[in-house]
Amino acid sequence: MSYTKTDKIPRATIQRMAMYLRTLERMGRDGVKLVSSEILAKACAVNSSQIRRDLTYFGEFGVRGVGYNIDVLIASVREALHIDRPWDCALVGVGNLGRAQLNHREFRQRQYNIVAAFDSDSAKIGQKVSGLEITDVARMRSVLAGRGVPLGIITTPPGFAQQAADCLVECGVMGVLNFAGARVFSSADVFVENVDFFNHLYALSFYISQKDRA
Amino acid sequence: MSYTKTDKIPRATIQRMAMYLRTLERMGRDGVKLVSSEILAKACAVNSSQIRRDLTYFGEFGVRGVGYNIDVLIASVREALHIDRPWDCALVGVGNLGRAQLNHREFRQRQYNIVAAFDSDSAKIGQKVSGLEITDVARMRSVLAGRGVPLGIITTPPGFAQQAADCLVECGVMGVLNFAGARVFSSADVFVENVDFFNHLYALSFYISQKDRA
DNA sequence: TGGTGTGAAATACTTCACAGCC
């Protein structure tokens, strides 16, 4: 059957798909044309059957006895993740991190276009960052009205994260990337991804200390 | 037995511990003195027995029929993660993101002290960011020699991530927080945590598209 | 021959359900 059973795909699979894509893109730039699950597995530090299993959630892309054509595989993964088209984003909170994101060229390279930036600090409103004018967060509704921006990026201080999320959801975003340290809540039909690198620092501290005691 | 069986703790548990800590700290600031696993579970959007199970990997911190004293629990979690003491960090790559990190006050608040910042761009070397002078990456060895800095933070472009990691490992770091999009490899005794928010954007794109097709 | 795709087995993780204690 050619239909992809789109439910029950493990969350971990989605994350690995993103990693595979990055690795494949790099390999492609290095001139690789054909790749086996074993080779890709080495490069991604995962098990090769893990890769084959992950891919089967979306279809059959390989040739038995041969491997995967890298261009076909890259296109297939992009399609599977639905990133074979541009995605508009609205960013809230133009502090250090927000500014860094606005200047980050990879967003545009990967077709994530930040089309509006908001802040509540009147000293910042009207400034331009990376060619984009900072708008008063109070005007978010009118600015985003009817534009159907699907993604919100929260780079506010933790205390303002929930407000920012509520505001974005009211404006119709369907997914939120949250860089503020605080967890935000939303109705179940809005997806929230939290990026909290202190969790990673904590994990490092833990694992390092673990090792020492061995 | 009072000894904590430190192996076989699920990685997911460590990540959740970090989340619990954040939530508990916020509750503590709000004046909460006593917390049940049920309450904490609601606030973290997880199952309450998940929390109880996670905590038992490290010890017994609660009182049956009562709950957890929040100050005791916070201190216990900090101790469990080994973040009840300062950690020195060296940062490599002072671009947009590196600069944002250097200016990020929460590092210091959480006792992660960035004690050195390196870049290879001669235009940047000698500049000060947040009171810290940017040093030539070529001098990393002599600067870090004998200081026993345990953590490295990589905020270089992807193409330089591996070099940065190798360099940091040579200088004796035991853990690396990698913000560059590229995966880095190291000997097994060095821990690497990858922070790649494009993975999260990809996940959002996927889940949103999923929902639409329902 | 060599590498995919996939049932089946193994492992890992989460949740239930309740004894035990305050």
Next chain:
DNA sequence: GGCTGTGAAGTATTTCACACCA
């Protein structure tokens, strides 16, 4: 009465191992 700590049950995810096919 209420909530922790934890065996046991239930789910989910990963890995094995091999049939199948270019």
